[in-house]
Amino acid sequence: MTDMSAITNERRHLLNLAYRLTGSLADAEDVVQETYARWYALTRPRQDAIDNPAAWLTTVATRVCLDLLGSARARRERYVGSWLPEPLPTDVADLSDRVTLDESVSMAFLIVLDAMTPAERVAFVLHDVFGYPFTEVATIIGRTPVACRKLASSARRRVRDAGTPLTPPTDQAQVVRDFKKAWEAKDITALIALLDPGATVTADGGGQVSAVQHPLQGRDQIAHYATTLFRVMPDMTILERTVNGHPGLMVQLAGVTTTVMAFELAGDRIIHIWAVRNPSKLRPWTA
Secondary structure, three states, rough: OOHHHHOOHHHHHHHHHHHHHOOOOHHHHHHHHHHHHHHHHHHHHHHOOOOHHHHHHHHHHHHHHHHHHHHHHHHHHOOOOOOOOOOOOOOHHHHHHHHHOHHHHHHHHHHHHHOOOHHHHHHHHHHHHOOOOOOHHHHHOOHHHHHHHHHHHHHHHHHHHOOOOOOOOHHHHHHHHHHHHHHHHHOHHHHHHEEEEEEEEEEEEOOOOOOOOOOEOOOOHHHHHHHHHHHHHOEEEEEEEEEEEEEEEEEEEOOOEEEEEEEEEEEEEEEEEEEEEEEEEHHOOOO
């Protein structure tokens, strides 16, 4: 007889897997809900006939994610502006209890995952992040172990090619804090000093709110744009928050969260800023 508590205990694993595969907490929660709906739709004898219910749940969740990733590519063609992963407020107890924090949920890593094909992403996440052997990966996604090994190897090259020196979180927190102070002071010189010469800013408004349609490039342009924003919206409040396990910023207007910013550093310089403004991606930040 199936141990139902063991079934429900898989929920956290499935959510962690689905978030890394989709880059969206909302989609991940939908995937988990759909996976359990399919399990409970089985008759009790069919449930009892499944030798490894945890593996069954993982297989179903992964295949739902694969379908979702395939349809997401078509949706992206109609998406207004840049698409960014949905940021996690990982200093919120409820979410930090459900999503395991490591480098595989950093915004920089999710951006690289999003550049992969759906098959590459699934093979890489299952094998390299969650440690599934290629024989199991092959069973889950319906390909040969050799094909899965090639997919993961291709994905691994993408990760290496996008690699940048990691800055310890404590050092990153200080740089982000200094950026916040310089931004609030509208100190262009200080902002420029914190930004790498080739720094970029990518904003995701999803067509629902205003956002730069194309990435800003260069520290001078970014610094001037940031100070202009503060001049036109002097009532902005900037708060330090943990975004996907790393130091970041949250911007509020009249108590409403309008932007969540994630950072990537090389040493003590900011090289990437990702600004999520799409309200549908900020729901976990509005409580």
